[in-house]
Amino acid sequence: MDDTSKASGGRKTKIQVKNLTRSFGDLTVLNDISFNVAEGEFLSIVGPTGCGKTTFLNCLSKLLPTTKGNILIDGEEANPTKHNISFVFQEPTCMPWRTVRENVAYGMETKKFPKEKLEERLKYILDLVGLSDTANLYPNQVSASMEQRIAVARAFAVDPDLLLMDEPYGQLDVKLRYYLEDELVRLWKTLNSTVVFVTHNIEEAVYVAERILILSNKPTKIKAEVLVDLPRPRSLIDPKFVEIRKQVTELIRWW
Template identity: 60%
Template sequence: MQTGTKGTYAKNRAIKVRVSNLTKYYGDLLVLDNINFDIYKGELLCIVGPTGCGKTTFLNCLSRFIPITTGSIDVDGQPADPRLHNIAFVFQEVSAIPWLTVEDNIRFGLRVKRLPHEEIERRTERMLEIVGLTRYRAYYPQQLSASMEQRVVIARNFAINPDLLLMDEPYGQLDVKLRYYLEDELMRIWRELGSTVAFITHNIEEAVYLAERILILSPKPATIKEEVIVALPHPRQYDDPEFVKVRDYVTESIKWW
């Protein structure tokens, strides 16, 4: 199989996020069971696992939307802190802010961060260009196609130069053609900006298409079952025998818990 070893992969890479002994209970319900792993700087990491295993919970812990029970999450060597770190979020139900134009959607997060006016304008122009929406800057989301709206959301999130972009099954509800298109967009922007991305999905094919590395979670309570380095070059082909091998391997790994 075209998968590298962890040692080679991790060599000389800076650690962006370190998750140590992370455990999460909702009342008596154990959802995350002593999770340990690192996310490397500039990495595109996919996290896969069955529905209900705790993927969204995990992301919410990472962003500090919900308290963790025990353990720690450090970003750049310091406890994850929304006031300190730029962590951007793309939720399961993706939408642009309906009452703001395309450009104001992109400006939104920059204004929240109180960046200087010129910097806001500079970044907004750049993101409009990167996602190809300069001509549509004055449109409202309801005037756009679904794929254009998704691009607005991507632009809004990348605009803040996130230390970490967390995406929770962002394309789960979309038809296959649109999903393929947006996966390619994500790859392109990720490369151009060098961001660190953690992408959650229950779609194994999507993970193998995107990821440099895949973390496989067990059913609830989630532990890290295995990690797979996907050493295939981009752009990847779904029908490439090597692609199929990795996909089947991950599928089996999830099945045989």
Template identity: 55%
Template structure:
């Protein structure tokens, strides 16, 4: 494993009975990368993510984090789902600090981290609110702040903005980029939205349809903040689109 590599996936294969979903997938993720993964609808993107987190047992292959087999009791991995996963009985502040409480982070450090992430996602004034008092987009901000506050080695995001309208999605994408830039967290972001992948990703991995393979990984060197109408943005978006239209 290269020194700047944090995740190495070797010959990952996943079957459900006789159905082959993930077919001998191999790739690496560099430390501090924001990797977006896109592919045709139903190609197995969530299965792929669930295999990384061991929610599913893999049929064969290896998933290594820092050169070791992924072990959720040892490695600090955060997972953000499509649905908001706030705890309704806790305030915004308590939701964000929940993971830090579990890890017994010292009080001063915990307070510092919570303040930092609440500031970035614009929830300082809502710290005493409960999730039921917040919109869906604000609840998702709470979830994202909670994940970043724990300083995970790897953050997995499964289409977290899929249910939001375009304006809210762009706002949360900008906040995600700020958090990623400030923390250096390695992020693997699953999306079916090609424009979102080009807007967010430092690298874009394109998957084939089932049985799923890695078709290609494209670097994205477009300067930030990214303009979705810029010629280089449109060019890369079209390139990704054509690669997904493999049929």
């Protein structure tokens, strides 16, 4: 059962996706996708434009019902009210009427964290993400990148079973993206979360992930799997890094 996750390295399987299929009328978008994610793994998913990445994430997060197949978390059918599933969207999702602190707390609030635990964890996360200084400002008083960091902090705060990210840094400039990617990796390592990171940016995927799944065109299947066993911090000009990046690029190009 664990043969798909070569990167697991003896880690426990956290997420099982079994025969996930989603069609809209006659159009099959996701075609019988199966894979596992190990506990604490950082998995990236890349694919050509329009291959159904967003549909895929929406199914994983249970925003969309699946046509066939199921998603198991710790062997149980995934359920947003029971499991902690966090989703960082492409667009900023700050509530303008809440301060930075209250925005970060939203997930924990909804998950009904006890008050003391919530406060304690909130302080910890705000410090970790470097938002303590701006905690009492409103989202429109901070920069756009900061808004995305708020969403990331909110997602990590609930100690998610599964953290889904949909091109969270797609709209930011390159320099800032590197900075936030480093921060993301740091958060993931510190908090030992299970992350599924969807992106169309191959370099980004190779930079952050332990393992990359490459999707095919519609109807979407998993086309290939690439392990990224490079030490961190990773260098973008390391020959091995470049090689993996080329490999993934080729895999995407030759559908």
